[in-house]
Amino acid sequence: MAAADPTGIQSLIDLMARLPGLGPRSARRAVLVLLKKRAQLMAPLAQSLAEVALAARDCRICGNISTAETCPICTDPARATGALCVVEDVADLWAMERGGAFRGRYHVLGGTLSALDAVGPEELGIPRLLGRIGPEAVTEVILALNATVDGQTTAHYIADALAPSGVEITTLAQGVPVGGELDYLDDGTIGAALRARRRV
Secondary structure (H helix, E strand, C coil), X not given: CCCCCCCCHHHHHHHHCCCCCCCXXXXXXXXXXXXXXXXXXXXXXXXXXXXXXXXXXXXXXXCCEECCCCCHHHHCHHHCCCEEEEECCHHHHHHHHHHCCCCCEEEECCCCCECCCCECHHHHCHHHHHHHCCCCCCCEEEEXXXXXXXXXXXXXXXXXXXXXHCCEEEECCCCCCCCCCHHHCCHHHHHHHHHCCEEC
């Protein structure tokens, strides 16, 4: 495409290329499809993007992404099972939900502890997690963090912080490889790991 692009098409390609899994070539192909199917794809996509950009927010309770102040999982009384699953990111929550094996509630940390990146307990909302135990009658906390060094460091920190509460603390077991990330695992693996969780 020419360097001077008064139509903004190159700008759209550049923005699309920033998305995970899309490089410049894939972005060009995606933009061409959108341009060829403007009425069926591009216009509805643009409208949906605009609506979600205005409405999306973090759930005030768990940190999930929703268009309401409180997400549907937190407002569903059937999910108040006493089990609280702690995940690193919203992508991990969505991966757990795809598997359909867990019917409790979640707490999204938004990352892991990292001294190098100056990410401490306050930045992850760990005090907010601790504050949920009593009011929500939590009986079990499942630490479904990625099997990375930072993920396991964070899991141990949370387990130590929760110890005085007397709540049962478990973690995912078989099926999650060391160094693996939940978002890249298949639904069956996540389900098996959840069912075979063990005490920390």
